[in-house]
Amino acid sequence: MGDRDRDTLRAEPAPWRQWGTDLDAQSVEQMKNACALPVSVRGALMPDAHVGYGLPIGGVLATDRAVIPFAVGVDIACRMKLSVLDLPVAWLRDHRTRLAQAIEQETRFGVGVEFKTPRQHPVMDEDWSVSPVTHVHRDKAWRQLGTSGSGNHFVEFGLLTLRSPLPGLSAGEHLALLSHSGSRGTGALVCEHYSKLAMRKREHLPKALARLAWLSLDEDEGREYWAAMELMGKYASANHACIHRHIAANLGVRVIFAVENHHNFAWRESLKGREVIVHRKGATPAATGALGVIPGSMASPGFVVRGKGNPESLCSAAHGAGRLMSRAQAKKTLDWKAARRLLDAAGVTLISAGLDEAPMVYKDIHTVMRAQDDLVEILARFDPRLVKMAPPGERPED
Numbered sequence: 001m002g003d004r005d006r007d008t009l010r011a012e013p014a015p016w017r018q019w020g021t022d023l024d025a026q027s028v029e030q031m032k033n034a035c036a037l038p039v040s041v042r043g044a045l046m047p048d049a050h051v052g053y054g055l056p057i058g059g060v061l062a063t064d065r066a067v068i069p070f071a072v073g074v075d076i077a078c079r080m081k082l083s084v085l086d087l088p089v090a091w092l093r094d095h096r097t098r099l100a101q102a103i104e105q106e107t108r109f110g111v112g113v114e115f116k117t118p119r120q121h122p123v124m125d126e127d128w129s130v131s132p133v134t135h136v137h138r139d140k141a142w143r144q145l146g147t148s149g150s151g152n153h154f155v156e157f158g159l160l161t162l163r164s165p166l167p168g169l170s171a172g173e174h175l176a177l178l179s180h181s182g183s184r185g186t187g188a189l190v191c192e193h194y195s196k197l198a199m200r201k202r203e204h205l206p207k208a209l210a211r212l213a214w215l216s217l218d219e220d221e222g223r224e225y226w227a228a229m230e231l232m233g234k235y236a237s238a239n240h241a242c243i244h245r246h247i248a249a250n251l252g253v254r255v256i257f258a259v260e261n262h263h264n265f266a267w268r269e270s271l272k273g274r275e276v277i278v279h280r281k282g283a284t285p286a287a288t289g290a291l292g293v294i295p296g297s298m299a300s301p302g303f304v305v306r307g308k309g310n311p312e313s314l315c316s317a318a319h320g321a322g323r324l325m326s327r328a329q330a331k332k333t334l335d336w337k338a339a340r341r342l343l344d345a346a347g348v349t350l351i352s353a354g355l356d357e358a359p360m361v362y363k364d365i366h367t368v369m370r371a372q373d374d375l376v377e378i379l380a381r382f383d384p385r386l387v388k389m390a391p392p393g394e395r396p397e398d
Contacts (some may be wrong), residue, residue, distance in 0.1 A: 009209075012195065014040040017194070017312050020047030020371040022363075027056040027360035031211050034059065039066035044313040046283050047371035048322025048363060050346060054211030056142050060316045062084060062271055066214040067222055067229070069195040071279035073264035075151075076190060076229055077236035078182035078282075078323075080293035080319075081260035082159060082382065083244045083306065086253045087175045092159060092385045098251070099157050100351055106246040107148045107155055108354070112185060114143035119246070121145060123162040123238035131147050131228035133193045141186040142237060145224040145241030150390035152357060153181040155243060162304075162380040169257040178382060179243050180295060181394050183232040190232055194225040217277070226266075233265060259304055261285055261292040263319035271314070278314050286310070286317040294376070296321050296365035298353065298387045301348040303369065305376035317375040327356035334358050346384070353389035 003395045013035035018028065029047045034042045034055050041062040049058030054070035061071055089098065108115065124145070128138040148155055162169060183190075186380035198213035199205075201221070205213060215222035240260060248255050269318065284292045288309030295302035302320075309315050325333070331354075339358040343350055346359075369378065 008038055009036045014042055014044030018045035023049050026051045030060055033059050034212055039063040039214055045316040047368045048318040048320055050071045050323045059281050060283045060314045061279045062276040065217045067199055067266050067277055069191050070211045070260050071281050071283045072266050074188050074191045075182035075264055076140050076187035077233040077262050078264040079236045079262050081179050081240035082176045082293050083255045084174045084257040088098050089173050089175050096349055096386055102250040103155050106250050107243045109148050111150050113147045118142045119242045121238040131224050133190050134228050137186045144184040148181045149184055154389045155179045156384045156387040158382050158384040160380055160382050179240050180355045184234045186233045190228045225332045239389040246270040257290045280316055282319045283316040284319045287315040295356045297359045297362040299342045299348050299359035300365050302382040303378050303382040306379055307376055312362050313375050317372050318368050321362040321368055321388045330356040348384050349386050351388040352391045357389055358359040
């Protein structure tokens, strides 16, 4: 296919399928638009989907040798990590103040937050010159290593209930630490730089599709973005590693089990024997046997899952409950009194958060999980008990 042909929208959109019946019309339209791109091969829309930039959150898109910065997302490699700690479950009831202190002392929340003394991790020995953006902002990234940012990012302690044993972990109840964050300010700058570059290269695209502009992996710009994206993936993983390592050390305990996964990333994968680039923007990898974490809200459970490898969803699943309302709408229509009632009923102590992350903002996680029982198997349930998010008034980074 020549360059001119690749710049013409498909006469018929690439095949795609959605999970869930209550998806908003705008998200569905965004998915249709994405499948009209000449580089698109197949798509899928998860049951937690809501409107995003270009590709909807909860959108999965396979392309032919092309990467779409906004289909990866602004927070590149946004990620989940769950660790089971060698602590009695009773600590969730009897030592909440001590657990809260560990979170407060070992990570930071808010836009642009940094550590005065940077955390140590081998990721800082990687080649940060793969992109001019990562090269310039390496020191900033180092100072932000182990921080949690704002938006829907959190660190929380809770009760993990395991149905059947996993390697190294018995069935039953365990005290667990769960975190959600990504590649911080540097990842956002990578997205900003390469999405603008892609939109300049694809300026012919209709306005509604402008944020679906792609970079070819046969060109230097595409390869450069890919290298920067992969570095941000390693960096996001290191963020979580630092958070969990330092909190465990603060408490003087061991991590006895851990599971983690990206949900804003692109991978080289095979589809019917053909190599494609699979973008998962707010979607959990769910290949056969793959373990992952799908959170709910601060007052509803999350789940440790095992993928079923469904090719119809491009081996993907939801990444959470999914938003029911925008941040602006939440701030305008909700109040903390009602939110506190839900938190109290769920036995949750909230250290800090904005009203735009209140439980009512999110879809029912149980409905979402039922809608994708052909995509993942539930292995364990995580019930939050102590939750820390960015304080009210912070600008979201997610």
